[in-house]
Every structure is written in structure tokens, then in C-alpha cells.
Amino acid sequence: xxxxxxxxxxxxxxxxxxxxxxxxxxxxxxxxxxxxxxxxxxxxxxxxxxxxxxxxxxxxxxxxxxxxxxxxxxxxxxxxxxxxxxxxxxxxxxxxxxxxxxxxxxxxxxxxxxxxxxxxxxxxxxxxxxxxxxxxxxxxxxxxxxxxxxxxxxxxxxxxxxxxxxxxxxxxxxxxxxxxxxxxxxxxxxxxxxxxxxxxxxxxxxxxxxxxxxxxxxxxxxxxxxxxxxxxxxxxxxxxxxxxxxxxxxxxxxxxxxxxxxxxxxxxxxxxxxxxxxxxxxxxxxxxxxxxxxxxxxxxxxxxxxxxxxxxxxxxxxxxxxxxxxxxxxxxxxxxxxxxxxxxxxxxxxxxxxxxxxxxxxxxxxxxxxxxxxxxxxxxxxxxxxxxxxxxxxxxxxxxxxxxxxxxxxxxxxxxxxxxxxxxxxxxxxxxxxxxxxxxxxxxxxxxxxxxxxxxxxxxxxxxxxxxxxxxxxxxxxxxxxxxxxxxxxxxxxxxxxxxxxxxxxxxxxxxxxxxxxxxxxxxxxxxxxxxxxxxxxxxxxxxxxxxxxxxxxxxxxxxxxxxxxxxxxxxxxxxxxxxxxxxxxxxxxxxxxxxxxxxxxxxxxxxxxxxxxxxxxxxxxxxxxxxxxxxxxxxxxxxxxxxxxxxxxxxxxxxxxxxxxxxxxxxxxxxxxxxxxxxxxxxxxxxxxxxxxxxxxxxxxxxxxxxxxxxxxxxxxxxxxxxxxxxxxxxxxxxxxxxxxxxxxxxxxxxxxxxxxxxxxxxxxxxxxxxxxxxxxxxxxxxxxxxxxxxxxxxxxxxxxxxxxxxxxxxxxxxxxxxxxxxxxxxxxxxxxxxxxxxxxxxxxxxxxxxxxxxxxxxxxxxxxxxxxxxxxxxxxxxxxxxxxxxxxxxxxxxxxxxxxxxxxxxxxxxxxxxxxxxxxxxxxxxxxxxxxxxxxxxxxxxxxxxxxxxxxxxxxxx
Numbered sequence: 001x002x003x004x005x006x007x008x009x010x011x012x013x014x015x016x017x018x019x020x021x022x023x024x025x026x027x028x029x030x031x032x033x034x035x036x037x038x039x040x041x042x043x044x045x046x047x048x049x050x051x052x053x054x055x056x057x058x059x060x061x062x063x064x065x066x067x068x069x070x071x072x073x074x075x076x077x078x079x080x081x082x083x084x085x086x087x088x089x090x091x092x093x094x095x096x097x098x099x100x101x102x103x104x105x106x107x108x109x110x111x112x113x114x115x116x117x118x119x120x121x122x123x124x125x126x127x128x129x130x131x132x133x134x135x136x137x138x139x140x141x142x143x144x145x146x147x148x149x150x151x152x153x154x155x156x157x158x159x160x161x162x163x164x165x166x167x168x169x170x171x172x173x174x175x176x177x178x179x180x181x182x183x184x185x186x187x188x189x190x191x192x193x194x195x196x197x198x199x200x201x202x203x204x205x206x207x208x209x210x211x212x213x214x215x216x217x218x219x220x221x222x223x224x225x226x227x228x229x230x231x232x233x234x235x236x237x238x239x240x241x242x243x244x245x246x247x248x249x250x251x252x253x254x255x256x257x258x259x260x261x262x263x264x265x266x267x268x269x270x271x272x273x274x275x276x277x278x279x280x281x282x283x284x285x286x287x288x289x290x291x292x293x294x295x296x297x298x299x300x301x302x303x304x305x306x307x308x309x310x311x312x313x314x315x316x317x318x319x320x321x322x323x324x325x326x327x328x329x330x331x332x333x334x335x336x337x338x339x340x341x342x343x344x345x346x347x348x349x350x351x352x353x354x355x356x357x358x359x360x361x362x363x364x365x366x367x368x369x370x371x372x373x374x375x376x377x378x379x380x381x382x383x384x385x386x387x388x389x390x391x392x393x394x395x396x397x398x399x400x401x402x403x404x405x406x407x408x409x410x411x412x413x414x415x416x417x418x419x420x421x422x423x424x425x426x427x428x429x430x431x432x433x434x435x436x437x438x439x440x441x442x443x444x445x446x447x448x449x450x451x452x453x454x455x456x457x458x459x460x461x462x463x464x465x466x467x468x469x470x471x472x473x474x475x476x477x478x479x480x481x482x483x484x485x486x487x488x489x490x491x492x493x494x495x496x497x498x499x500x501x502x503x504x505x506x507x508x509x510x511x512x513x514x515x516x517x518x519x520x521x522x523x524x525x526x527x528x529x530x531x532x533x534x535x536x537x538x539x540x541x542x543x544x545x546x547x548x549x550x551x552x553x554x555x556x557x558x559x560x561x562x563x564x565x566x567x568x569x570x571x572x573x574x575x576x577x578x579x580x581x582x583x584x585x586x587x588x589x590x591x592x593x594x595x596x597x598x599x600x601x602x603x604x605x606x607x608x609x610x611x612x613x614x615x616x617x618x619x620x621x622x623x624x625x626x627x628x629x630x631x632x633x634x635x636x637x638x639x640x641x642x643x644x645x646x647x648x649x650x651x652x653x654x655x656x657x658x659x660x661x662x663x664x665x666x667x668x669x670x671x672x673x674x675x676x677x678x679x680x681x682x683x684x685x686x687x688x689x690x691x692x693x694x695x696x697x698x699x700x701x702x703x704x705x706x707x708x709x710x711x712x713x714x715x716x717x718x719x720x721x722x723x724x725x726x727x728x729x730x731x732x733x734x735x736x737x738x739x740x741x742x743x744x745x746x747x748x749x750x751x752x753x754x755x756x757x758x759x760x761x762x763x764x765x766x767x768x769x770x771x772x773x774x775x776x777x778x779x780x781x782x783x784x785x786x787x788x789x790x791x792x793x794x795x796x797x798x799x800x801x802x803x804x805x806x807x808x809x810x811x812x813x814x815x816x817x818x819x820x821x822x823x824x825x826x827x828x829x830x831x832x833x834x835x836x837x838x839x840x841x842x843x844x845x846x847x848x849x850x851x852x853x854x855x856x857x858x859x860x861x862x863x864x865x866x867x868x869x870x871x872x873x874x875x876x877x878x879x880x881x882x883x884x885x886x887x888x889x890x891x892x893x894x895x896x897x898x899x900x901x902x903x904x905x906x907x908x909x910x911x912x913x914x915x916x917x918x919x920x921x922x923x924x925x926x927x928x929x930x931x932x933x934x935x936x937x938x939x940x941x942x943x944x945x946x947x948x949x950x951x952x953x954x955x956x957x958x959x960x
Contacts (some may be wrong), residue, residue, distance in 0.1 A: 012045060012048070016048050019031060019034075019049060031045060031046075084106075090125065090163050092159075093112055094112075095109075096120075099122060107124045110122075121158055121171040122155070122172045123169060123170075126168065140168060146170070147160075149211060150720045151204055152724075153230070154207065155172045155234050156173045157170055157171075158172060176227055178224065180220045181296060183225035184339075188338075188339055190342060191351070194297050198294055200231035201293070202290060202378040205218070205374040206373065206378060209375075213236070214286055216275070217267060217270075218290060218292075219267050219289070220293055222234045268317075269304050269306075270293065270304075271289070271314075272285045272367075274367060276314055283372075287373070287374060290362055291360075295359050298351060299326045299329040301329040301333065303363060304318055319365065323360070325359075326351045327348045331347070358380050386696060388697070488521045488522075489522075489526065492518045492525055492536065493518075495515070495517050495518035496514075496522075498514050499514035499539060499540075508546060508737070512540075512544070515539050519540055529563060531563075531567045534560045535560075535574065535577075538556075538561075538578045538581045541585065542581055545584060554585045557578070561582050564577075571605060571608065572605070573616065575605065576620070579602040580602045580623055583595045583599045583623065596627055599623055600624065603620040603624060615649075618644075618648035618649050621642070621648070625639070625641030625642040629642075629669070629670045629673060633862050635863070639671075639674075642666050646663045646667065649663060658701065661687050661691060664687050672712050672715060675867040677712050677715040680712035681709060681713055681716070684705060687705045688706055688708075699732070700736050702732060704743070706725050706729035706732070707747060710723075710725035716909070717908065717911070723755070726747055726754060727751065730748065740774060741778075745774045748774070749775075749792065752796075753792060756768075756796050761796055761799055765793070768793040772786065772792075781816075783820075784817070784821060787816040790809060790813040791810065791813040793809055794806045794807075794809035795810075798810070798834065798838045810831055810835050817831055826863060829856075829873070832851045832854050833852065833872055836876050837876060839851060845884050852876045852877035852880060855873040856870070870900065871915075875901075875911075875914070877893055878919075878922065882918065887923075894922055895919060897915050898912075908942055908945070910943065912942075916938050916939035916942075918939075920933070921936070
């Protein structure tokens with residue numbers, strides 16, 4: 001077998017990695033080109049591909065087919081000193097000092113000493129003197145695994161290579177923090193705060209499992225928490241890349257049998273029984289380790305304690321001895337409760353019950369009896385923190401009742417007090433039954449008391465306190481249905497208040513029912529041409545709009561506005577409120593011009609009655625801003641209206657008031673529309689954090705904030721993080737709205753966009769088809785939102801190369817957008833740009849140029865300078881011009897596109913890399929090859945590393 005030098009191995013591995021991305025029938029042509037007549041190289045890669053089919057991974061194949069390479073590397077490190085001195089150069093990095101060492105590796109603090117920017121990293125190398133083939137294999141495997149993981153809670157791989165003495169190395173992001181247990185103990189975090197931190201660990205493990213990686217060595221020292229509270233999972237040194245069939249199962253493909261001596265690479269205190277016995281590991285192995293970490297995090301004690309660390313003792317304890325419940329272990333050391341800011345008896349009571357059950361479920365000896373996945377464990381932890389019944393515990397009525405009472409203690413107590421008060425009131429009323437006047441006074445008093453009580457449940461006042469309890473509201477409804485309150489007018493008003501509170505809590509079906517009854521009773525009490533009847537109609541229309549029943553919402557809204565004008569005249573706040581509600585419904589239906597007219601009329605009424613800075617004026621400004629931005633693309637006008645509303649809200653309300661948060665969320669969305677993505681992310685993240693504190697059990701407003709955050713993150717190219725945020729938003733929207741609601745559809749559509757951007761085209765196409773079908777059914781074929789989904793479907797079909805199917809879809813989307821919104825809107829420009837891409841790829845350059853130029857003209861006229869969408873049109877037009885031999889015209893367009901994208905996108909974003917490459921090609925076409933080279937090299941480096949972009953990387957190699 002040939003001896004491979006490190007340089008040859010790097011070339012071989014790069015070609016091999018690209019070949020794996022191609023279908024088998026497409027590999028031959030690619031390899032012919034990539035190997036460029038090097039028969040030996042081609043033979044080596046063919047051997048690796050054959051080995052990969054059997055072994056399932058590059059490191060295993062390398063060990064089987066090229067032992068000489070690994071042996072040579074092992075020989076070379078035997079002479080390497082155990083420690084590196086300060087100033088030693090490894091690749092482009094200068095060693096500063098040692099940070100940590102483990103069984104096979106040493107981690108150093110290092111600084112980039114080459115290049116145009118500063119960077120501090122954690123640099124990992126194999127320990128000097130280690131020559132084991134197994135160590136080499138595991139180190140290379142760890143580097144390969146880190147390269148495929150991109151998650152905010154996993155330390156990122158930044159660089160890698162082979163040192164001059166033959167030692168492989170890689171650089172990771174430097175985490176300025178402390179190990180999980182020390183970080184929590186230093187801050188004396190309570191149980192709930194520790195659970196919240198631990199949920200981020202579960203998120204990281206869940207993501208790794210989704211990418212077919214089992215960590216196999218989860219322990220507190222491999223989990224760092226930064227000074228600002230961000231969790232980072234480290235050390236994938238013995239991680240395992242699974243086959244697809246193994247990822248979620250418990251009995252996947254077999255690993256090579258382990259010997260007892262392999263215990264040295266495990267941490268017995270956190271190892272699962274199957275690891276100790278040398279049996280196959282799966283995702284359930286990591287679930288067990290998560291349980292062991294959680295056990296220690298909550299109790300201060302390790303789940304396993306050994307008299308001595310012999311293999312026999314380790315196997316006996318881990319495989320045979322059942323752990324004691326955390327609630328019992330927590331009382332063994334009084335310092336544990338102090339570190340958790342509580343007393344021993346309180347800590348024991350906190351852990352007893354659900355937390356005991358959750359932890360012990362993860363620590364079951366048999367993998368099949370544990371949580372099936374980290375996601376299921378995460379779900380139960382969140383259910384516990386929200387006061388909901390956990391799924392690991394068998395349900396019973398007593399258990400569920402107990403959970404409810406604990407979750408709503410204040411509400412249950414208030415309800416009990418209310419019941420006693422009402423019973424006493426009934427007795428008093430019967431005693432005074434002959435005094436009709438006093439009975440009427442008492443009915444008003446009861447009404448005022450109930451209204452005051454239920455208004456405290458409004459989240460605008462409660463801010464997440466337990467007085468928002470469902471039981472308290474349910475008792476109120478039952479009281480209204482009793483014989484106590486006979487007056488339909490009083491019942492109508494109270495039902496209306498209850499309906500609005502349920503609406504703000506996101507409990508829309510019950511709100512719908514309550515407000516329908518309120519309308520009916522208002523008609524009976526006051527007549528159907530009265531002010532109270534009009535007000536109840538408008539309240540009901542709001543619920544119907546928010547549940548997506550826009551046709552009924554518009555019908556009720558028009559009736560309410562007509563009645564209100566007839567009863568109160570034109571210049572009345574109640575007329576303005578009815579006009580505002582109808583305008584919101586019309587805007588949701590895409591009727592932009594009549595909606596704007598109503599918004600401005602309502603705003604004028606408020607300003608005339610109260611002045612420009614009154615609290616009543618702020619919602620009118622906010623609604624007008626939403627229409628200007630989302631409906632008309634007037635982002636500057638929208639920003640002005642939003643900020644005027646925010647100034648009023650902040651003058652009258654506290655910073656965490658829902659109205660303040662809502663308008664800040666709208667400002668964040670508008671910043672994103674203007675291409676100011678970093679600012680949008682910061683503001684949306686802050687809004688989400690505060691909504692989560694106000695609504696710990698979840699709420700539609702939290703889902704909206706997560707959706708805004710996902711949009712801003714995705715726009716900067718951090719797609720894995722964006723997908724995680726949007727998935728959380730979708731889960732909340734499905735919980736509160738169901739699958740057919742428009743807001744749920746927005747999240748489905750947004751997830752499809754993220755997957756499309758990540759190159760996962762087949763699932764993106766499926767999701768876009770689903771979203772378009774749902775929007776079409778709910779809103780109609782010509783609704784702007786439905787057309788957006790149609791445009792997105794056309795774009796993904798084009799990217800898949802399904803041009804004959806994509807073109808009519810995009811033509812139809814453009815026609816609908818022009819008919820509904822006008823010819824010169826950003827929405828029309830977006831479809832024109834997508835058509836330009838398709839026309840260029842199908843070799844119709846003249847038509848492509850016209851489409852791109854029209855899109856660019858619209859973007860320049862409608863969007864702020866430097867908007868990221870303008871860069872899309874600039875880049876597309878530049879590529880078309882280069883293809884026509886007009887590189888001189890293309891160069892300034894591509895430079896402008898590059899400048900915009902450098903400001904808005906992450907350095908590794910594929911779109912930024914494509915623009916660098918395209919500018920390089922334009923310069924090369926102009927004969928300026930030295931100037932072109934750095935653009936081509938940097939663009940191609942990113943494209944080659946982007947696994948979803950194999951077609952792009954192949955094209956890039958051809959250009960080079």
C-alpha cells in the first residue's frame with residue numbers, strides 16, 4: 001500500500017468528501033475531472049469509496065486502507081515534546097498557554113498570528129508521545145464531527161490542519177466561562193434556574209442527535225457556561241457518527257466490540273450501562289448521561305459512587321445498583337441546599353415527585369425504558385417548569401388535580417374566596433329579597449367586583465402571575481350562568497370582559513363562544529341598533545380576525561362601524577375603535593388602500609379628541625405603521641409611525657407592558673425589512689426574553705417574537721439557529737391556533753425558506769407546497785400571502801432544476817402580485833429576481849437582464865440604500881452581464897453587492913461567497929487575474945466547505 005504524505009492526504013480527503021455528496025452515477029465524471037489523470041489518486045479514492053460503503057465513515061476507511069499514513073503520523077508525534085511553549089506556531093496560530101488536557105488531547109489558548117484580523121481560539125492537538133492508531137482515528141473523527149455541527153450551544157470548529165511534525169490539530173471558538181456545576185454554584189442558582197440552563201444542554205444534544213452524532217462523554221466539565229449565561233457543549237473526542245437507521249433507535253448497527261481496557265476513555269460516573277458492558281451505543285446513551293449530569297446539578301451528589309475504580313466495581317455499580325431518588329440524595333450534604341439558595345427540607349420537597357421521576361427515567365438501566373430522545377426529556381423539563389403534567393409519570397385525576405392546584409395556587413385561592421363571598425352574598429340577598437332597589441344596587445356591586453377581579457387576570461396587568469388561572473375564569477363563567485345575576489345587560493358586559501381576557505390569553509375558542517353570547521345578550525338588553533351592541537360586535541370581530549376567519553370578521557366589523565357611526569356620530573372614540581378593527585381585518589385580507597383610509601381616519605379622531613401624545617393615539621399609530629411597512633413597503637414611514645407610538649407607550653406604561661413589547665417587536669420586524677439585521681436580531685431577542693418571563697407557559701406573543709428573531713438570524717446566514725427558533729415558534733402556534741391558522745402557516749413557510757437557504761431542497765419544496773395549499777384555502781388564491789408562498793415554491797423548483805415547472809409558477813406569482821399590489825412593489829421585484837435567475841440558467845440572457853434590471857430599479861426606488869434585497873438584484877444582474885462578455889459593466893454592480901453583503905451577512909454565508917467568486921470571475925474576464933485570485937480563492941473556500949452547495953463547489957473548482 002502506498003505511503004501518503006499529509007499534503008496528498010488532504011487533497012485526497014477533499015475530493016473524497018465531495019464525491020460522497022454526489023449520486024453514485026454522477027461520481028465517475030467528477031472524479032475524472034478532479035483527479036486530472038492521476039491514476040494513483042483515483043485508485044486511492046475508489047478504494048476509500050468502497051470502504052465507506054462498508055464502514056460508514058472516512059476515519060474508519062482511512063484506518064483500514066491506509067495504515068501507513070496513520071503509522072507515519074504516530075511515529076512523528078513520538079518525538080514531539082509533551083508541552084508546547086508559549087509562542088510556538090501551529091498553522092496560523094501562536095500558542096499562548098495551556099488551558100486543559102485530557103486522555104488524548106491538549107487544549108491551548110492561541111492567537112491568530114497571520115491574516116488581517118485578530119482572533120483568540122482554543123487549539124486542540126494530540127498529546128505529545130501518543131502514537132496509538134486509535135488515538136489518531138478518534139482525533140480525526142472528532143474534527144470531522146465538529147465540522148458538521150453548527151449550533152449556538154455547541155463550540156464551533158473554526159480551522160484545522162496538520163502541524164509541521166505531523167500532528168493533526170483543530171481550532172475551536174474560545175468559550176470564556178466555567179464548567180456547568182461551578183457556574184451554577186458560584187451564582188447560587190435555584191432549582192428552576194438550573195433547569196433552564198440545563199435545557200440549553202438538552203437543545204445541543206438534541207441537535208447533535210438530529211445530525212446523527214452521539215456524544216458518548218457528556219459530563220459537567222464538557223459543558224461550559226459563558227459569563228453571559230450561554231451554554232457551550234465541548235469535547236466530541238469519543239463521539240460516534242451514526243448511520244441513518246441508528247439515529248433514533250435503540251438497536252442500530254453494531255460497533256466493534258469493546259474490551260475492558262476501553263473504560264479509560266469513558267467517565268464512569270456518567271457512563272450508561274451499555275457503555276460499560278461494551279454494547280452498542282445509541283441516542284439513549286446520551287440521555288442516560290444527561291440524567292447523570294442533571295442528578296448532580298440538582299442534588300450536588302453524583303449518581304454513581306465507587307469504592308474503587310476497578311472494571312468489576314464500575315460494572316457492578318453502573319449496571320446493577322439503582323440510584324437513590326434525587327430528593328433523598330439532596331439531603332446528604334447541607335451545603336447543596338445553600339448552593340441552591342434554599343433550605344434542605346425545601347430542596348427535598350422541590351425534587352420529590354416530578355423531578356425525581358424525570359431524573360430516574362433518564363437513568364433506567366435498560367435503554368428502552370428511558371426517554372426515547374433528548375427532545376422528549378427537554379419537553380418534560382419544560383412541562384415541569386410550566387406547571388403542566390409530565391409525560392413520564394402515569395396520569396391520574398388526583399395527580400393532574402394536584403398539578404393544577406400548584407400551578408394556579410393564587411387563582412384557586414381567589415376562586416375559593418370568590419365562591420364564599422358569593423354564597424354569603426346569596427344569603428344576604430335572600431334576607432333582603434323584599435328590597436328591589438337594594439337588589440339592583442347589589443347586582444351592580446357584584447358586577448364591579450367581578451370585573452375588577454377578572455381585569456387583574458389580563459396579562460397587561462398580571463404579567464404572568466398565577467392570578468391568570470383558568471380555574472378562576474371558569475368559576476367566573478359559572479357564576480354568570482347562575483341565578484345570581486339575572487340582568488342580561490350585566491351578563492353581556494361581564495361576558496364581554498371575560499371574552500377579551502380569554503382572547504389576550506390566546507384561548508380563542510372560548511373567547512369566541514363568550515363574545516358570541518355577549519353579542520346576543522347585548523341585543524336582547526339594548527337592541528341591535530345600540531352602542532353596546534356595536535361594541536360587542538367589534539370585540540367579537542377581533543377574535544374572528546385573530547383566528548383567521550376573515551370573511552366573518554369583516555362582516556361583523558362593517559356592521560359595528562355602521563352602527564357606531566349612527567349612534568355616536570363621526571367624531572367619537574368608539575367610532576375610531578370600530579374603524580381601527582375593521583381596518584385591521586381589511587389589511588389582513590390584502591385590501592391595503594381602504595385599510596389605510598380607515599387607519600388614518602381613526603388616528604385623526606384620536607388626535608382631535610385627546611391630542612397627539614395621548615395613550616389612546618398610540619395604537620392607531622402602531623396599526624398605521626404595520627400597514628405602511630407590511631402592506632405598502634414604506635419602511636421609512638412605518639418606522640416613523642412605530643417610534644411615535646413607542647414614545648407614547650413608554651411615557652405612560654412600564655417597560656415590560658405588553659403594548660410596549662408589541663411595538664418594539666414591530667420595530668424589529670421593520671428593521672429586518674430594511675436590511676438592518678443585527679439590530680433587528682438584538683431587539684427581537686430582547687422582546688422574546690421578556691415575553692418568556694411574562695408568559696412562562698407559552699403564548700402566541702412569544703411565538704411571534706421567536707419568529708421575528710428567527711427571521712433576523714436567518715438573514716445573517718445562521719440557519720441552524722434560525723431553524724431552532726422557528727421550530728419553537730411553530731410548536732407554540734400549533735398549540736394555540738392549530739394547523740390551519742394563518743400564523744401557523746407563516747411559521748411553516750418560514751421553516752421552508754430556512755431549509756431552502758440551507759440547500760435542503762426536497763423538504764423545502766414539500767413545505768412550500770403545504771404552505772401554499774393552506775394559505776390558498778384560508779385566504780384565497782389571490783391573497784398577497786398566498787402569492788408569497790407561490791413565489792417561494794417557484795424559487796425552490798428553479799433551484800432544483802425543475803425549470804419547466806418553475807417558470808409558470810413564477811409567472812403566475814408575478815401576475816397576481818402586480819394585480820393586487822401594483823407593478824412597482826418590493827414583492828413584485830422579488831418575483832422578477834427569481835425569474836431572472838431561471839432565465840439565466842435556461843440561457844435566455846436578454847430576458848434575464850431585463851428582469852434583473854426591473855427588479856433593481858424597484859428596489860432602489862422603494863427600499864433604503866444598502867438593503868440586502870438590492871444586493872440580490874445587483875449580484876444577479878452582474879452574473880448575467882459577465883456571461884454576455886460585459887464584465888466591465890458587471891464589476892461595479894458586483895462590488896456594490898459585495899459591500900452590502902459584507903455588512904449584513906456572516907463571513908461563511910454562501911451568498912457572500914458566491915458574490916466574491918462572481919466578482920473574481922468578472923476581474924479574471926477583464927484580464928486582472930492577480931486581482932481576481934483572492935476573491936476566487938476565498939469564495940471557493942467557503943463554497944467547498946458548504947455541504948449543501950456541492951453543485952456550487954464543483955462549479956467553483958472548474959472556475960479556478
